[in-house]
Amino acid sequence: MPGQPHRITVIPGDGVGPEVVRSAMRIIEAAGVPVAWEEALAGAEVFRRGDTSGVPGETRASIERTRVVLKGPLETPVGFGEKSANVTLRKLFETYANVRPARELPGVPTRYAGEGVDLVIVRENIEDLYAGIEHMQTPDVAQCLKIISRKGSEKIVRYAFELARREGRRKVTCATKANIMKLTEGLFKRVFEEVAAEYPEIVPEHLIIDNVAHQLAKNPAQFDIVVTTNLNGDIISDLASGLVGGLGFAPSGNYGDGVAIFEAVHGSAPKYAGKDVINPTALVLSSIMMLRHIGETAAADTIEDAILVTLEEGKAVTQDLARQTGGDIEHAASTSGFTDTIIGNLGRLPETVPPRTGSERPSGDAMPKPRWSYGPERYAVIERRTIGLDVFLEDEAPIDALGPALEALAGDVVRLEMISSRGTKVYPGVDAPTDGVRLWRARFVARAEGTAVPDAELLALQSRVAARFPGWTHVEKLHVFDGEPGFTKAQGQ
Numbered sequence: 001m002p003g004q005p006h007r008i009t010v011i012p013g014d015g016v017g018p019e020v021v022r023s024a025m026r027i028i029e030a031a032g033v034p035v036a037w038e039e040a041l042a043g044a045e046v047f048r049r050g051d052t053s054g055v056p057g058e059t060r061a062s063i064e065r066t067r068v069v070l071k072g073p074l075e076t077p078v079g080f081g082e083k084s085a086n087v088t089l090r091k092l093f094e095t096y097a098n099v100r101p102a103r104e105l106p107g108v109p110t111r112y113a114g115e116g117v118d119l120v121i122v123r124e125n126i127e128d129l130y131a132g133i134e135h136m137q138t139p140d141v142a143q144c145l146k147i148i149s150r151k152g153s154e155k156i157v158r159y160a161f162e163l164a165r166r167e168g169r170r171k172v173t174c175a176t177k178a179n180i181m182k183l184t185e186g187l188f189k190r191v192f193e194e195v196a197a198e199y200p201e202i203v204p205e206h207l208i209i210d211n212v213a214h215q216l217a218k219n220p221a222q223f224d225i226v227v228t229t230n231l232n233g234d235i236i237s238d239l240a241s242g243l244v245g246g247l248g249f250a251p252s253g254n255y256g257d258g259v260a261i262f263e264a265v266h267g268s269a270p271k272y273a274g275k276d277v278i279n280p281t282a283l284v285l286s287s288i289m290m291l292r293h294i295g296e297t298a299a300a301d302t303i304e305d306a307i308l309v310t311l312e313e314g315k316a317v318t319q320d321l322a323r324q325t326g327g328d329i330e331h332a333a334s335t336s337g338f339t340d341t342i343i344g345n346l347g348r349l350p351e352t353v354p355p356r357t358g359s360e361r362p363s364g365d366a367m368p369k370p371r372w373s374y375g376p377e378r379y380a381v382i383e384r385r386t387i388g389l390d391v392f393l394e395d396e397a398p399i400d401a402l403g404p405a406l407e408a409l410a411g412d413v414v415r416l417e418m419i420s421s422r423g424t425k426v427y428p429g430v431d432a433p434t435d436g437v438r439l440w441r442a443r444f445v446a447r448a449e450g451t452a453v454p455d456a457e458l459l460a461l462q463s464r465v466a467a468r469f470p471g472w473t474h475v476e477k478l479h480v481f482d483g484e485p486g487f488t489k490a491q492g493q
């Protein structure tokens, strides 16, 4: 007796999207999975209609109902919407975990073939520079805020460890730039170390992100799960796709507490749109992740095995793969022909690689739903003090005039500790100032070192600075939390 159909929102998307999505839907139906598809719009067509979010209300409502999305790539048209509809979708539904497996496939030649590459990049999907909070500080200086929260870090790190536990994986590597960004990337690393202690059977490892890129190129098989912040993850997950055959083979899942969105890593590849030549494997592999998420494990294994058989036998080869192997591009398989071959191989098991059907590795039910544990209680017990202020301002004056002018504004309670330019101290006592860009940071601190400065003093200081320097642009309070400075020193300080 067939069960109740799964309700799934399907967004065909732009460019080659409808072709690869149709391919995945046909294969899922051929595998006998009962699905009630809710087709929904997002992307270019929506922008053209004048909806600047790219994601209309009906689509949001459908996702609220189904909580599962299979999605083709969405174009970000220049001149229509301002924000990417992809990023909007991920953020609207708080899909904080971007999971990108990179697994060696039979019949797909790469430099690493035979080394057993089988890794997963777990990328934080909401925070970091992708919060998209940018401001021009002066007409010539731009700033993007890098937001890293303890909660966001803990959710993704816990997700990575739960995934490792569920898949029987041995090691989780945390990739950060904590050596340079000690507070933001450093927070992510500290949370990783705290959470790792709860998973004693899994080996935790921390590597600097640039070394991870180097190690991925040199010996990718050493990695199991890599967990990292948003921008780092964006870059190294594309790198990882390249290790196992490229964008035609790179799937992904975006998981939140309530909603999961499955899509290929690739974009809309407009030059191939409507030509029936694109490789659908990436989207089909993404749909396999989706089937596992909704508990259709057996169908997921059957489809994955059919893909492995198809690639291993090499009777149907898509254009991209033919190009990589020096094969016959003229007679390469079409998208629909390749899909037919996969459907014809449903029920067969691969011979040169271990089949997924009957595999020991649990690749089971819904993906882990980690809890975060740092509630308001922790907040309440923290001793906090504000011991000064950083004021950012634009000014034409040379530093040896600017320094004394700012010192004169300090007052009785605070003193000017230093001025920096792009993070490097330039005042006082620096003989060779750096090549500044006329955006300065003036750091004022309590004259009685480390003591709290009342807000009234800080606001009065701010007013004095603003009256003298109309180019002031923003301020940052200098906090001390539980005795730990919540700010970094300048280079050379």
Ligand code: NAP
Pocket (backbone or CB within 6 Å): 072, 073, 074, 075, 076, 077, 086, 247, 248, 263, 264, 265, 266, 267, 268, 269, 270, 278, 279, 280, 281, 282, 320
């Ligand atoms: P792209 O669409 O991924 O295409 C770049 C190139 O990758 C293609 O020209 C093709 O290479 C290859 N490729 C992509 N998908 C392939 C597949 N299924 N099989 C084989 N080869 C494939 O990247 P783009 O041209 O930079 O972006 C186009 C649009 O997509 C942009 O509007 C962008 O914003 C959007 N985009 C959307 C998403 C998303 O929805 N998640 C992701 C990325 C980009 P060859 O030319 O060598 O054949």
